[in-house]
Amino acid sequence: MLILNTALADVKLIQPKRFGDNRGWFTEVFNQNSFRDAHLPAQFVQDNQSFSTRGVLRGLHYQLGQPQGKLVRVLSGHIWDVAVDLRRNSPDFGKWAGFHLKPLTDEGEIHSLWIPEGFAHGFLVLSETAEVLYKTTNLYYPQGERSILWNDPTLNIAWPLDALNGVAPSVSPKDAQGKAFLEADLPPV
Numbered sequence: 001m002l003i004l005n006t007a008l009a010d011v012k013l014i015q016p017k018r019f020g021d022n023r024g025w026f027t028e029v030f031n032q033n034s035f036r037d038a039h040l041p042a043q044f045v046q047d048n049q050s051f052s053t054r055g056v057l058r059g060l061h062y063q064l065g066q067p068q069g070k071l072v073r074v075l076s077g078h079i080w081d082v083a084v085d086l087r088r089n090s091p092d093f094g095k096w097a098g099f100h101l102k103p104l105t106d107e108g109e110i111h112s113l114w115i116p117e118g119f120a121h122g123f124l125v126l127s128e129t130a131e132v133l134y135k136t137t138n139l140y141y142p143q144g145e146r147s148i149l150w151n152d153p154t155l156n157i158a159w160p161l162d163a164l165n166g167v168a169p170s171v172s173p174k175d176a177q178g179k180a181f182l183e184a185d186l187p188p189v
C-alpha cells in the first residue's frame with residue numbers, strides 16, 4: 001500500500017497493491033498498520049455510502065465538535081473530490097485540492113483519498129451515476145454539521161464544470177444555503 005503526498009501536506013492518496021490472478025484480483029483497501037506507519041489516524045467509527053447522478057455536488061461539509069477525518073473511495077462512476085484546509089494554524093489554511101477518483105478496479109486509477117479532521121469535503125459527480133464510500137474518524141453529529149458554499153469566491157475552487165455540458169451542478173437545499181468561507185464558523189485550532 002503506497003501513501004502518496006498531494007499538494008496539501010496532510011491530504012494523501014492511498015494506492016493499494018493489487019494482486020491479479022486467473023480468478024480476478026485482490027486488494028487491501030485499508031490496513032491499520034500501514035496507516036499507523038504513515039502517522040495517519042487508523043481508527044474509524046463510521047462507514048458512509050452515497051449514490052448520486054451526474055452533476056450532483058455534495059459539499060463542502062465539515063463538522064464542529066466531532067471533526068471527521070475521511071477515507072474516501074469510489075465504488076462505481078467517476079467523481080472530482082475536493083478537500084479544503086480549514087485549520088487556521090495550517091500553512092495550507094484556505095487552500096483546496098481536487099482529485100479525480102475512480103473505482104479501484106480501473107487500471108492506473110487505484111487510489112482512495114485521505115482527508116484529515118479540520119478539512120471541508122465535497123465532490124462533483126462526473127459520470128452518469130457514482131457510488132462513493134467513505135470511512136470517518138468520528139460519528140455523525142448533526143448539531144455540528146456545517147456547509148460552505150461550493151462556489152465561494154474566496155476559495156475559488158476550479159470545479160470541472162465543463163464535464164456537465166452547461167448544466168448547473170445539483171446541490172441540496174442545505175448546501176445551497178451554505179456559508180461563505182469568510183463567514184463560516186471554522187473549527188477551533
Ligand SMILES: Cc1cn([C@H]2C[C@H](O)[C@@H](COP(=O)(O)OP(=O)(O)O[C@H]3O[C@@H](C)C(=O)[C@@H](O)[C@H]3O)O2)c(=O)[nH]c1=O
Binds near residue numbers: 061
Ligand atoms: C452525513 C450523514 C447524513 N445522515 C442523514 C441526514 C440526512 O437526512 C441524510 C442526507 O444527509 P446529507 O444531505 O448531509 O448528505 P450528504 O450531502 O451526502 O453529506 C455528506 O457529504 C459529503 C461530501 C461528506 O463529506 C459527508 O461527511 C457528508 O457531509 O442522511 C445520516 O444519517 N448520517 C450521516 O453521517
